[in-house]
Amino acid sequence: MNYETPCVEAVIETFGAMCGIAAERQGSAEIIPTPKMIQTDEMLGIIGMTGASKGDIMISMKMEVAKKLVGAFIMEEISEINDELMDGFGEILNIIAGAFAAKVEGIKFQLALPTVMVGQHQTHVREGIKFVSIPMLFPGWGEFKAMILMEET
Amino acid sequence: MRVLLVDDSTTMRKIQRRLLSGLGCNDVLEAGNGKEAMTVLENFDFEFDLVLCDMNMPEMNGIETLTAIRAVTKKLPVVMCTSVAEKSAVMEAIRNGANNYLVKPFAQDVFIAKIKPFLS
Numbered sequence: 142m143n144y145e146t147p148c149v150e151a152v153i154e155t156f157g158a159m160c161g162i163a164a165e166r167q168g169s170a171e172i173i174p175t176p177k178m179i180q181t182d183e184m185l186g187i188i189g190m191t192g193a194s195k196g197d198i199m200i201s202m203k204m205e206v207a208k209k210l211v212g213a214f215i216m217e218e219i220s221e222i223n224d225e226l227m228d229g230f231g232e233i234l235n236i237i238a239g240a241f242a243a244k245v246e247g248i249k250f251q252l253a254l255p256t257v258m259v260g261q262h263q264t265h266v267r268e269g270i271k272f273v274s275i276p277m278l279f280p281g282w283g284e285f286k287a288m289i290l291m292e293e294t
Numbered sequence: 295m296r297v298l299l300v301d302d303s304t305t306m307r308k309i310q311r312r313l314l315s316g317l318g319c320n321d322v323l324e325a326g327n328g329k330e331a332m333t334v335l336e337n338f339d340f341e342f343d344l345v346l347c348d349m350n351m352p353e354m355n356g357i358e359t360l361t362a363i364r365a366v367t368k369k370l371p372v373v374m375c376t377s378v379a380e381k382s383a384v385m386e387a388i389r390n391g392a393n394n395y396l397v398k399p400f401a402q403d404v405f406i407a408k409i410k411p412f413l414s
Contacts, residue, residue, distance in 0.1 A: 158399035215305055216312065229305035235350070236398045239377020252350055252377065254302075 144289045145170045145273055147244035148198065152277060152287050155237045160213040167276040167284060176268045182285070183207075185262050186234040189253035190242060195292045196270070198238050200230075202285035204259070209282055222259055231255035266290060295413050296321040296341065300331040300359060301348040301375065310346060310375075313405050319413055328354025332362055340367050344412040346396070349376040349383060357387055364391040371412045 149166055156164045173179070184207035186200045202210070204222070211229035212219040219226050234255045242250035266272050275287045297319055299307045307324045314322055323338075325331035328351065335342065345363065349356035356374055363372055374387045374395040384395040396408050 155399045158401050211305075215308055225305060225308075228303055232303040232305050235303070236377055239398060242377075249382075254350070254352060 142194070142245070142248075142291075144241075144245065144271075144291060145275060147241050148273075148287055148289050149275060149277070150244055151237045151240035152200075155233060155240055156210070156279075159233065159236060160210060162210065162213050162279055162282075164285075165278050165280065167278040170273050170275045173266070173272045173274055175266045175270045175272050177266045177272065179264050179266060179274075181262045181264060183259060183261065184230060185258045185264075186230050186255055187258075188234050188238045188255040190238060190250040191253070192242075192250040193248045194250075197290045198234070198241060199264075199288040199290065200234055200237065200285065201262075201288070203283055206279065206283045206285060210279070227257045227259070231257045295319045295343045296323070296338070297413075298323050298325060298331060298334060298342050298345045300325045300328065300345060300351070300356075302326050302351040303348070306348070306375075310405070313402060314409070314413075317406065317410055317413055327351045328356070328359030328362065331359055335363065335366075335370075340370055342370055344409070345370060345372045346409070347372055347374055349374055349387075357383060357390070360387055360390060360392055373408065373412065 153164050156162045181201040183204040184202050187197050189197050208219045211226050214229050238252050271291045273289045277287055278284050299310050301307050311322050323334055325334050347356050347359055360372055371393045374384050374392045376384050377398045394408055
């Protein structure tokens with residue numbers, strides 16, 4: 142199953158439509174062998190999906206990039222870490238996951254509620270998970286990562 | 295014109311409130327889930343021009359909220375707001391009395407096109 146293309150399309154469409162921001166892919170997706178302990182950026186959003194396949198989408202970026210992104214989403218400058226930043230980031234992730242799920246053919250996903258975390262994270266990805274990390278970029282703002290973690294069937 | 299926004303995301307409610315303001319609608323109330331929405335609606339005797347209701351919410355989701363509203367009134371316009379993954383659920387909502395639906399991600403002009411007819 143190809144999850145990479147739907148994920149990239151969902152990210153680009155969501156940031157374009159909801160935030161007015163052009164995001165682009167920065168290179169090839171990396172399939173990371175699991176189990177694996179990964180280091181993510183200061184802002185991390187995770188949303189679970191269940192259905193015929195189960196997994197998560199994660200988006201990780203530097204805090205300053207996240208503030209600009211959510212600021213563009215709500216059309217207000219965000220200068221500090223607050224509830225609006227966290228809620229806005231989660232909502233963006235929710236929209237991305239919805240768009241992703243609609244693009245994956247043959248699987249009907251149910252979405253969980255998103256979780257957003259701030260700080261330096263180390264996340265353990267267990268064995269049996271297909272872990273795809275896609276480097277992406279907001280030109281002029283900075284890099285971010287879109288990650289897909291799906292149970293291998 | 296009085297509108298009720300039902301969404302667990304305060305950010306999404308804020309965005310929608312701003313877009314409604316651009317349409318000249320400033321009498322906007324908010325609820326974070328279906329239970330809160332029903333309380334607000336009952337407090338105003340269901341005297342609203344539109345309910346804009348998210349699908350994926352804790353406590354009481356969009357379909358449950360729509361069902362609860364339709365058990366009281368068939369006249370109140372309800373537009374369901376959803377991510378595309380729930381589109382089949384939205385079609386079910388339409389069959390159960392939703393007046394229209396709005397799919398996220400949406401551009402501003404799409405929001406306006408879907409909502410404006412209920413405010414004129």
